Amino acid sequence: LAATLRAEGLPAVSIGWGPWSDTAVTGDLAASGRAAMRGIGEIPVASGLQALQRVASTPYSHVAVLPFAARSWRENNLTLGDWPFLSELLRDHAAPAAVSPIVFANLSSAERRTRVAEAVRTQVAQVFRMRPEAIDVEADFGNLGLDSLMGLEIRNRLETVLGLPLPATLLWQRPTVAAMIEDLCIRAGANDPVVAPEQPQPLAAEPADRDAQGAALREAQTELAMLLREVGNTGAD
Secondary structure, eight states: OHHHHHHTTOOOOEEEEOOBSSSGGGOOHHHHHHHHHTTBOOBOHHHHHHHHHHHHTOSOSEEEEOOBOHHHHHHHOTTTTTOGGGHHHHTTSOOOOOOOOOOOTTOOHHHHHHHHHHHHHHHHHHHHTOOGGGOOTTSOGGGGTOOHHHHHHHHHHHHHHHTOOOOTTHHHHSOSHHHHHHHHHHHTTOSOOOOOOOOOOOOOOOHHHHHHHHHHHHHHHHHHHHHHHHHHHHHHO
């Protein structure tokens, strides 16, 4: 709507506000705290009102207003730090040391499973600010307070660490650590394929065996016919 009004020569601007402090706009305090640790701070009321005055005269139809800690944000968004869109904001902040993805090629199935499980526990623990050993692998992420940003962050971290393309909906489709480990083990080739045991093939009968089988079958047919005749005669009497 703001873009349409601007195109018609009318003053309009759409503002994407970050979380405000000390107001009802703050919303979920826990989510706000997680955002701060990821590099997005809260807006003091006085600063927000000043920003509103500046935004009113902006030539853009859409702007975002939020305290932004570039270093923290970059450290917590490993796969997004190279966005050209953010290049100016991040230019004075060196990128964190590159994470070398796990090389699965020379690992056994058991070793792959171990590395995947360690990676999942570590990355989930870092995002939830918990100790890896304190995570209940059967606990639903929703009960732990997962939101969409956290889900995307965990997925991005695992994609980097494992070197595997992962769906953005990974944590919603696999809502526990245990379920996610199983899914990622399959993607990493950590589950050996199950090979069905070979069924023994029946041996072809030798000609002599076939003759014996035919004779036995004819004898059985003869006995059956005699029994049927005896039953019939008994019924007639």
